[in-house]
Amino acid sequence: MAMSMKKIGAIAVGGAMVASALATGAFAAEKVGDVDAFAADVVADGNANVDIVVGSNAAALDVVSAANVAAKIGSLMFKEGTVEDGSAQITVSASAESDEIKDLWATAPAAIAGQDKALVITAPDDDYTAVATGILGFADGVPAGTGLNLFGITTADAAVDLEDLQTLMIVEDADPSGWDFYGTGNDFEAAEVLVAVVNTETTVPASTFGVGTPDLEVLEDEVVYASLAFVEDQYGNAAGDYAALFPGMRIPLLGQEMVVVKLDTDDDLAIVGTEAYEGVIKQGDSYDVGNGYTVKIANVLKQSGTAYKVDVQLLKDGKVVASKFDTVDKPAAPAAATQLKLVYKDMGIVVNAAWTDVGDNYGYAELVIADNVVEMELGEEFIPDYEAYTVDLTAAGLTLSDKATAAGTIVGIALKYVGDDVDKISKDKTFTIADYAKLDFDEDSGKIALKFLMDESKDVNINIGEKVSVLNAEIKLADIEAEAKEAVVMTAPIAVLDSEASLDAADKGLILVGGPVVNALTAELADAGLVAIDNESPATLAVAAGAANGNDVLVVAGGDRAATEEAAEALIDML
Structure with a gap:
């Protein structure tokens, strides 16, 4: 009898909600609550704004449905905006x-x-x-x-x-x-x-x-x-x-x-390359050349007179691939000047001079970095x-x-x-x-x-703000105007078990896959009269507003695993 009263109470609460039918392609689901608003907010500022929870007792088909929803949300995670850097290939003819x-x-x-x-x-x-x-x-x-x-x-x-x-x-x-x-x-x-x-x-x-x-x-x-x-x-x-x-x-x-x-x-050999950087780098600092290469001035040590020893490192994807620790000297007699020169594959570095601050606490290196280096035998x-x-x-x-x-x-x-x-x-x-x-x-x-x-005619690659000289013409790429989607490193949401999640501790919205029989958090909502899902329910998308520590919860479920799969597919079509 208690079971029947609870069921009747849940249905009454559910009936008080605004319900409508959702038909998207071949998939249809009943919508309860503001499902559209929830779906529109699953990604915010390029990041996932929800966690996905699947029941510990869920059937394999529920787990697949949860993974498919996660993958769809992951595909929405990009940032859209104005291009601030970039490069262009320009053809110069003369x-x-x-x-x-x-x-x-x-x-x-x-x-x-x-x-x-x-x-x-x-x-x-x-x-x-x-x-x-x-x-x-x-x-x-x-x-x-x-x-x-x-x-x-x-x-x-x-x-x-x-x-x-x-x-x-x-x-x-x-x-x-x-x-x-x-x-x-x-x-x-x-x-x-x-x-x-x-x-x-x-x-x-x-x-x-x-x-x-x-x-x-x-x-x-x-x-x-x-x-x-x-x-x-x-x-x-x-x-x-x-x-x-x-x-x-x-x-x-x-x-x-x-x-x-x-x-x-x-x-x-005469070794030449295209200038990528000319200037001064402080000890401990680096310059990002691009294409995974970084040049770092690891150390500058004062020697006797005007001589300094400079430790230059060339990194590829964060790993040191070449380095040189050698003397750089700019004495009063220029004929005796020495430079540090490092060549690795298509990269070249020339350190012309070095010095330290008044207290010899840190040093500086004056250098040119070249890429696209070629050897002329x-x-x-x-x-x-x-x-x-x-x-x-x-x-x-x-x-x-x-x-x-x-x-x-x-x-x-x-x-x-x-x-x-x-x-x-x-x-x-x-x-x-x-x-x-x-x-x-x-x-x-x-x-x-x-x-x-x-x-x-020559093709040249040029970065925004960079100048190149080609065929006796100087070209500067001032800007690129385009609508662009920037590729960013992001982590798509991963479905977790109901035993690893909590309505009380949630810090973002939740998507619960599976009905109260297989998902403990869905069962909590059902017991509280916030959702109405039973063995006879069709594919349903139901929102319980503020039910997860003030965050909204979307239940994706149905009377059986096939109905739950259909509800998940309907949600995916909405996103």
Whole structure:
């Protein structure tokens, strides 16, 4: 009798609630209470706002239903908002032509007329190619006939200035801020240069395209792409115009600004990469490079004089993968300066200087971090048909070397053509230089017309706020406007047993899967007259407002396990 009275009381309370039918797709459930509001609040600010409870005595099908509800809630857990950081891939295209010279031997300086070859040169600014003050002075010679060696090409006065090709690149700020590596107080810049020698097949120079005139040739070892460093506003006619390369210096390389990471004298390598960071890091602090890499200054120890020992660590996904503990020194005599250089896979680090605070409590390291690092093996092909060399400034001029050290000073990096000779050049012919620029042969009124040209596109990845220089253009990504869902690490709700949960101790809403026979918390609500579920109940979603320590409770149940499964599927359809 007591059982009957309790059942009647529960039904009466249940009947006082607002009830409606929920039909979603193939699944239908009775709704009791404000189920829609509960469902709308299961995720708040990207996190689960409910716990899921399944009965200790539940059938396997109830457990599966609880897991399915948890998985659905987990799929809703993302954050939506404005993009504050990110990156974009940008395609940069540029085209340009140098000056054109027609009837090369007839219109060039008189000294070239008796030659069977002519050197042509171009750079991003015609200041670099001027005969009297620029690089061309090494080849053209002052006075006439005393031309020096230009990249291994000796041409005496047979040199022609085709002036600027504006898509070649200049790095106007080649030295990192404040480094003053040589102690001269100079600032440095770096520029790309193209040099090619055009030969005739006989000692009689060709002036026209046509029968009876010699064809033209481009020979192995006589085409050079070079990236050279200069003292700012000096253009290469004299030894004092050039700047020796040092680790950390920025130079252009095939249209993109790169950092010299290391000139490896053991293996004769020129190692370069893309600048990821330049600045100062405090001892104990780190810089997140991206792609899982982090650079940490683990320690800075003062030694005697101006020397410091710096402990640099490179971490990948939180694990140290490379480190170096070495001396960095910036003495009064710059020639004795030492840097720390660390190269690991495609990452490079150059520490230029270090110091500590007044009390020697903590230290600082001045450094450049580079990614996308590549090794250029000197004297070997870097790209098809082009070998890599250093450019050395010697008494004989600018020469190419397959050594990372030389008798002179290394002032640049070059790529020299080592492919097959190209002969019998006729009109409408182009010779491609380092897959980057072209030497174009054309016809104008039957005369040879010769020029350099570029029509180049490059893809670059750039982060918000970052600047990149490519094809002699500086690009800054100011912002990305997009609607985005940010991937965040979140923990989806996990169903727990009724023996591990409590209505009185709940700190968020509860979803109870299973009726009072199998779920003890559902039974508590039924005993209190807050829900009405029995063996005859259809699939039901019932809300007991404030029943879990002030938090709402949703009961997902039915008269049997199949009805409970149907109620769970109906809830999943709502979410």
